[in-house]
Amino acid sequence: MMLIPEGILCSKSHEYLLEGENGIFTVGLTDYAVEQLGDIVFVELPEAGSEFEKGEVFATVESVKAASEIYMPAGGKIIEVNEKIVENPEILNESPFEEGWLVKIEGENIHADSGDLLEYADYKEEIE
């Protein structure tokens, strides 16, 4: 059973946003997303320091079958990328909410941008 972090917000395109300390947010893919993708074998992440608007493509994840674009759940500046998943993409399948996060972001509009994101329970209901 996968532990779902408290307070996590999910987009309908299956990215999550999790507020941490000091205004830093973690962005990743939901457990449902990685399950649907299947074995993930390649991850391309943006450079730290780059900025993205909400809804912009910021990363690409490739499963054995296909490449998928990943969208920003809220606008912000990339302050850290998860280099570990570039080397070992399977971490995304194993631990999407913990080890397998994609990027950490900060920005003034993140709260305002997350208005249409869903709490995990509602997200689950939406996809079922």
Add this chain to the structure above:
Amino acid sequence: MGKKTVLYDTHQKLGAKMVEFGGWDMPVQYTGIIDEHNTVRNHAGIFDVSHMGQIFVSGNDALPFLQKVVPQDISKLQPNAAVYCQLPYEAGGLVDDLIIYRLEDDKYLVIANASNVEKDFNWFKKNATQYDVKIDNRSDEFSMFAIQGPNACKIVEKSGINELKQPKFFTITKTEISGYPVYISRTGYTGEDGFEIIVRNENALVLWDLLMDKGGEFGLKPIGLGARDTLRLEAALMLYGNDLSESTTPVEAGLKWSIPQDKKEDYNGKSVIMSQIESGVQKKLIGFEMIDRAIARHEYEIYYNGQKAGIVTSGGFSPTLNKNIGMGYIDTKYDIKLDSVIQIMVRNKLYNAKVVKRPFVKKRYKNS
């Protein structure tokens, strides 16, 4: 929704993810593509390939008819033997690629790709007007399974066909498994030793269950289309719609080895095919592995020295090699050969790749 094979409910019970392929709802994966891929390379896997077509060709003119539609020399085909064939248009491009089995003196079985069954059947009909031949598309009557992998032979033995009675490489036997009539052939699409079993639909479910049961101790697992694709790509086997199409000839596709140069009879596309064998081609299929970290996919562009030089037809991750590999057509005016460094355009950036030999993974057929 596509057509359903007899095993549709079984796949769902086994936890398969289903996708539409060639007009059929087929399992793309059960446990995961990499796990399934490795199961076939290390133990054995069973595939539901009931979407593939079975067209029977019989009658007095069955042989001359087949001689007319494929470049291969069907007159050399012994009873119970099989041959890999292409089905060319007059201009040399392909309607499909096929396996033809000679079942009896003047009765042949053609196995066609799922999405091409109707097209092949109509093509046969169109070409058959001058021949005394019966062309019978019986795809809706039959299911087909493949059992592939180093343990395939033991599983078939355990299912009641001992090793001495098993068909040899590229031959077919009409026999019974547990009382159910089957055609069983030593063919496949993975580069491993293995079998393909054709059974009437009404017996398919019980036969699948029987094979799954007998195969359990040999590590047999169901395998989806996802791993079928990674396995065939490693073995550099052609996929119609990707590597072969109406705009590629067998010579361009590197299938010259399959085309006899001494066949006397005329056949569709012969003049183009023979002239390409003699004078060369404008484009040809190559295999490559990625040097840079990127995955080449179907229809990505190939570059050489800054020029667009070709197009990827199949590409992806190779679980056996833990590398990203692919195949594609390049313009022969560029001096691209083994070990040449080419580039693949991935999301508007060029990534280096190296031309390598095909197959990417050595085939492990049992030829004797």
